[in-house]
Amino acid sequence: MDGLVDACKVPCVYKSFGCERYVDQHSLAKHSSRCVHAPCYCYECTPPFEGSPASLVHHLTTPSVTHYWPAAVNIKYETCYLFAVSESLEDHRRLLVTEEDSSIFPLAMGTSKAHAARHPVSVVCVRGNAADTDMRPVYRCVLTVTAPPRYEGALAASITLTETVPSCSVPGNVDMEDAWYDFHPKMVHEDSKEVDLVICITKSNVHH
Known part of the structure; x- marks a missing residue:
C-alpha cells in the first residue's frame, strides 16, 4: 500500500x-x-487577498481599495529610471513591473518607528515562497540619490548603493527598519519637497 x-x-x-x-x-x-506559483497575499483588506503576483498588481492599483498604490510603472532590466519621491509620504510608493517577465518590485519610502526623523527607502521583489531563494533568479538594485544643486560641494552630489533585492510575498509587511538607505534632509528639494531617486534593477542567473 x-x-x-x-x-x-x-x-x-x-x-x-x-x-x-x-x-x-x-x-x-x-x-x-x-x-514558483505560490500566491502572494494582502492582509490589509477584508477578506485577505490571495493570488498571483500579476493579480496582486491589479488588486493594489484598483482605486476602490483603501491601500491604493499609484498605477504600476513598466521598467526594463539594466535601465535607469528617475523617481521623484515625496518627502511628505503622501505619494511615496511605486509598483515597478518589468516588461521582460512581469516581475514586481515595490519601491517604498516610509518612516522609522525607532527614529521618527528617518525616512528609509526600500525595494523588494514580490513573489510567492519568498523564503526559498534556491533555484530562483537573483535581483540587484542600484539606488542613486542625487542632492539638489545648491548643496553640491557641501556634501556628496550623489550617493549610490548596490544591494541584493530581498523577496517578499506580502508587500504590506516590508520591514522599513531594515531598509537600505535613510536620506539626508539636505537631499530634499526645497521647491518640490521631493527626493530624486534613480533606480536600476538587474537580473542574474539562479543560485545553483
Whole structure:
C-alpha cells in the first residue's frame, strides 16, 4: 500500500494559481514549499487577498481599495529610471513591473518607528515562497540619490548603493527598519519637497 501511495501523483496545491505539475504524494509538501506559483497575499483588506503576483498588481492599483498604490510603472532590466519621491509620504510608493517577465518590485519610502526623523527607502521583489531563494533568479538594485544643486560641494552630489533585492510575498509587511538607505534632509528639494531617486534593477542567473 505504501508503494501505491508513493506512486500516486496529485496536482500541486497551487493549481488554481497556474501550476500544472502533478507530483508524487510524498513529494507534495516539498514541491509546495518551493513552487514558483505560490500566491502572494494582502492582509490589509477584508477578506485577505490571495493570488498571483500579476493579480496582486491589479488588486493594489484598483482605486476602490483603501491601500491604493499609484498605477504600476513598466521598467526594463539594466535601465535607469528617475523617481521623484515625496518627502511628505503622501505619494511615496511605486509598483515597478518589468516588461521582460512581469516581475514586481515595490519601491517604498516610509518612516522609522525607532527614529521618527528617518525616512528609509526600500525595494523588494514580490513573489510567492519568498523564503526559498534556491533555484530562483537573483535581483540587484542600484539606488542613486542625487542632492539638489545648491548643496553640491557641501556634501556628496550623489550617493549610490548596490544591494541584493530581498523577496517578499506580502508587500504590506516590508520591514522599513531594515531598509537600505535613510536620506539626508539636505537631499530634499526645497521647491518640490521631493527626493530624486534613480533606480536600476538587474537580473542574474539562479543560485545553483
